[in-house]
Amino acid sequence: MSIGMKDVEHVANLARLELSVDEKEQFVGQLNAILKYAEKLGELDTDGVEPTSHVLPVTNVMREDVVKESLSNEAALLNAPDDEDGQFKVPAVLE
């Protein structure tokens, strides 16, 4: 599988990245080189092999449903680039 300009643009859109023409061209080359190297994995027969997402034998970790301290409004907004009335402010979503 090899990826072209269109694929790079599609993936950039999924990743919410805006790339310059230079960046796109560079990524076409570099991602192809990396993916070509990754094709190596195809040499291995992995039929019936369980995937490892995690090395620890833990799945869902539960705790008692008790109220705990949470962040204050002030702390949560401390690093906000823009805020108003105790809320994060963003450009209008609806026209």
Next chain:
Amino acid sequence: MALFDMRLQDLHNELASGKLSAAELTEASYKRIAETDERIGAFLTLNEEGARARAAELDRSGAEKGLLHAMPAGIKDNIVTKGLRTTCASQFLTNYNPIYDATAAGKLNAAGAVTIGKLNMDEFAMGGSNENSSFRPVRNPWNTDYVPGGSSGGSAAAVAAGQVYFALGSDTGGSIRQPASYCGVVGLKPTYGLVSRFGLVAFASSLDAIGPLTKNVEDSAYVLQAIAGHDGMDSTSAEVAIPDYVSSLTGDVAGMHIGVPKEYMGQGIDPKVKESVLAALKVFESLGATWEEVSLPHTEYAVAAYYLLASSEASSNLARFDGVRYGVRADNPDNLLDLYRKSRSQGFGQEVKRRIMLGTYALSSGYYDAYYLKAQKVRTLIKRDFDQAFEKFDLLLGPTAPTPAFRIGEQIGDPLTMYLNDIVTIPVSLAGVPAISVPCGFVDGLPVGLQLIGKAFDEATVLRAAHAYEQNTDHHKARPQL
């Protein structure tokens, strides 16, 4: 002997007997930084006011002084520290002021350590040379034309240069061990889950581990002791008993059976690095340990599996940097989507974008099975290699990196070559087992690291073997001339 050459235990004795104060130690650290950091570039943020106040408070306190009491520490800049700027060496987080402490940082505070400042790194821990810091590259204290390794390059360089007495780093595919090797210090990547990841800015959540960088193995054991343990704030934190690591440093490795993976000594390994590793095996033999070759047959697939998995996890983890809640927001966006795109594109550097692109592609519809799922299955095979080897061996041994440090700029245009520097650290990360890098010699004036790999949660054996080796060699005593 200069203060920064001393073991933590010796400094502790001086403090306990009143010959040395916390304030003096803190000042010595800042003095050394002032003398050397213009050339090294290890620090991104200094905590001078906070550290001086803290040292004064420690000197006044009558509380019992533990071993880390008053010890000047550096913390990698992807570990959040309350009220102390934390950037991940990214333009995106230039002014990020954390509202809480990472568990590991909080534990160091509780043990009495003094946070001197935050250490440079590859942006979001992506890289193996520190050239990906978006502020400035770190330089190797042994030769400032060379990289210090990465991504914890600031942590390794600061310890090697004597700027701090120990440092915390993080390791996803080798990011503690490889810079330790390049800078001639001791770097320990604990078993996945031994040290809480709470407050470590996530790169690849199934691989990330916090660990110590120190001048010697005993110091490493002391720092690990302070930061290990279960944490309810991290649901992948392991519930295991924490042994007394320092008391495991008996010097006795007689009867220990060591496996040497032939794949770690073959193609691509610098012959002089290999010589240093073989010389280390002779030391272990002389101490009564035995060794033989073993095969970890899936080693050659580890780098490919790692870059797919780690980049996939990174693309998901870094989705949080959207310019809404923290970090840099682009000016004059057309709409919300444009705000995300512009903020991310302006805030992230090239390597971070490259990995987000790779990971997003590997997870995207139509390619998930071929890349991400395939890599997860290969991870299972790699883990099995280790499980099988550890049925027979107490420890595995090899180099930490295929070569010593390379020149700044030498590999920056070729990501794949850069990724292959991690060929002997990545399999260990995928298996989740602990490993340490200890100095084992020099090639052309640059340090070489020996990697000792243990069974899951058997840091005690890894530390014991590394300490025994260190007690019988002088490599760890060498210091760069600055």
